[in-house]
Amino acid sequence: MTPTKALTGPAENDVQRGLLVPPWHSRILDDGTDRERWLAARANAVIGASDAAGYVKASSIEAYTAAKLKPSSFHGNAFTEAGHEWEPRLLASCGLQQSTVLIHAPGEMGFGATPDAMKSTPGGIILGEAKVKHNKIVHGPTPREFRQVAWQMFCADWDRVLYTEFVWGEIVNGELRNGAIEPKHLRIFPKDVEHLLQPMIDIATPVLARVRSALKFAKELQL
Incomplete structure (x- = not known):
């Protein structure tokens, strides 16, 4: 697989100037600036974090495969739009800038993730994951969300990841619940989710x- 689109713009200019580029730069599959192109890149034999987060039963491998091969007809709803509005604000509350870049894991182009934020620091990589919770009180990540974070760390380069800043906003009538000034945060370290990773990889x-x-066979039929 090759990147869907060559990276252009500020990051490319940084390379030309000889400036430091993020450690995931060579593993970018798509820059995420075009939603349809990003979806196409992710559908092209890439197991994403939202896919892997649901992989809990080895006996369901065939079902997971069928789900991955099934074309998606979902293109968002009102909650999706609210998420697009709130996620940058949630991330900004912990000093992170939203990212739309789809990257693949070191050594495997078929394992990918699009963390909501990725920040390269001298000490390592900081990730961000933002969740919008509508009309509900939430005390932390769900088991599926913990698995999602573990997969993102794996794809970002496990040994380089310092932590993931997990931030969520409880939204009621378009505002943070009870007039909260800031959303809620939880810092998740690789050691916190290490036990979740190998079972997902095994599936x-x-x-x-x-x-x-299956995709190779389908392509051969078209020849």
């Missing part, structure tokens, strides 16, 4: 092999 590996085989 994602055969799923990816099956998806690649």
